[in-house]
Amino acid sequence: MSTAIRFPETTGLELEDAKSALRATVRSSRAARSQRQREEAAASFAEHGVQAVGDARCVAAYVSASTEPDTSMLIDALHERGVRLLLPVLGPGLARCWGEYTSREELAQRAPGRPLEPAGEVFPPEALAEAEVVIAPALAVDASGIRLGQGGGWYDRALLHRAPDAPVLAMVHEAELITGAPLPRAEHDIPVDAVITEERWFLIGGSPFAHGPS
Numbered sequence: 001m002s003t004a005i006r007f008p009e010t011t012g013l014e015l016e017d018a019k020s021a022l023r024a025t026v027r028s029s030r031a032a033r034s035q036r037q038r039e040e041a042a043a044s045f046a047e048h049g050v051q052a053v054g055d056a057r058c059v060a061a062y063v064s065a066s067t068e069p070d071t072s073m074l075i076d077a078l079h080e081r082g083v084r085l086l087l088p089v090l091g092p093g094l095a096r097c098w099g100e101y102t103s104r105e106e107l108a109q110r111a112p113g114r115p116l117e118p119a120g121e122v123f124p125p126e127a128l129a130e131a132e133v134v135i136a137p138a139l140a141v142d143a144s145g146i147r148l149g150q151g152g153g154w155y156d157r158a159l160l161h162r163a164p165d166a167p168v169l170a171m172v173h174e175a176e177l178i179t180g181a182p183l184p185r186a187e188h189d190i191p192v193d194a195v196i197t198e199e200r201w202f203l204i205g206g207s208p209f210a211h212g213p214s
């Protein structure tokens, strides 16, 4: 079992200052995990990710970088099942483009400081609408699905192009679930519908996907 992170008190801080303080806390907690712990967690993230994705045939995921929960086993597990995988490609001006996963060997760093990206054709931001499920990176998620990202606003903008019936899933460690005071929410923040952790996956209570077909 994991021990929840002790998040700093952010009451009274400006929204951006509050988010920065929370990001710093999660980043140092992630940095303290050993390589072995990360590899073990990767297998569990893959197991729960495959369950959460269900029978979707096209999934948007991301290639984890540095201390993020490792998505490599999840990507391979979905790929082996014949699922089409869209992965972020930063276009001109950090545009929210997408590429298709073919193999680990085809992933390459296109520029310093960026996560690995697929080679091959680059699709425009609108291509995200083809995904039946979107798996987004996050540093923390609160009980209502508010997601704390790395701070670039890339996903907040990218998610505007998702299909209306495609749930958004965030991947965080169990310890990064915020159960106390909610995360500061900006107007552009798009709440996620479900969360994948190394221990389980679950739907967010208030999500439209939590109530089944209407």
Ligand SMILES: Nc1nc2c(c(=O)[nH]1)N(C=O)[C@@H](CNc1ccc(C(=O)N[C@@H](CCC(=O)O)C(=O)O)cc1)CN2
Pocket: 062, 063, 064, 065, 068, 088, 090, 094, 111, 112, 113, 114, 115, 137, 149, 150, 151, 152, 153, 154, 155
């Ligand atoms: N694994 C992973 N992939 C992801 C994200 C993420 O959080 N995690 N993103 C979530 O949003 C997007 C990438 N967002 C990015 C936004 C800005 C820069 C950027 O400005 N890079 C600088 C160099 C920065 C540095 O050296 O530290 C550059 O390209 O010049 C990079 C990635 C899409 N892919």
Ligand SMILES: Nc1ncnc2c1ncn2[C@@H]1O[C@H](COP(=O)(O)OP(=O)(O)OP(=O)(O)O)[C@@H](O)[C@H]1O
Pocket: 019, 137, 147, 148, 149, 150, 151, 152, 153, 154, 155, 156, 157, 186, 188, 189
């Ligand atoms: N839809 C949007 N339109 C315009 N600006 C946006 C939009 N979404 C986010 N931004 C801007 O991007 C910056 C970072 O936003 P935020 O702190 O929510 O990022 P994040 O969710 O942590 O990062 P990411 O989405 O890359 O994971 C903020 O300055 C915010 O105003």
